[in-house]
Amino acid sequence: MKNLAIALSFVFAFSANISVQAAPSIQSPILIEKNNVPPRWEKLGTRKVNYRLDRDEIWVTARDGFFTKLKIHVKKGGINLHKVVVHYGNGSNQVVKAHQSIPAGGQSQTLDLKGNRRIITKVVFYYDTKNFSGRRATVELWGRH
Secondary structure, three states: OHHHHHHHHHHHHHHHHHHHHOOOOOOOOOOOOHHHOOOOEEEEEEEEOOOOOEEEEEEOOOOOOOEOEEEEEEEOOOEEEEEEEEEEOOOOEEEEEEEEEEOOOOEOOOEEOOOOOEOEEEEEEEEEEOOOOOOOOEEEEEEEO
């Protein structure tokens, strides 16, 4: 009987050890980036669009964060986005040719920023309005950490 109790305790201890090791991870590697911080989008600024070919700048004041991607949300009226120029804190810039037609309530494709995560000082947009109704479009710039 004593040998049976020892054998059962050994089997129980062994099976408990296997189940702990085989447990799935709580954190998904897809959702977690460097330093165990999940990616998040932050609103960086807003501009109202005129009824013609336009060039607008959004000065980014969120200097505490590094960004890897940009996205543009359009409200009230549609726009034709031609290009975006991103100015970085180190003095360099990146020209992103967008050539996208964005309807009212829509958003651009995600614009990937080259290089490592960087601080953005300002973003310059080149676009024109898609419609000539009485509704001026509002452009929102979003950055992903």
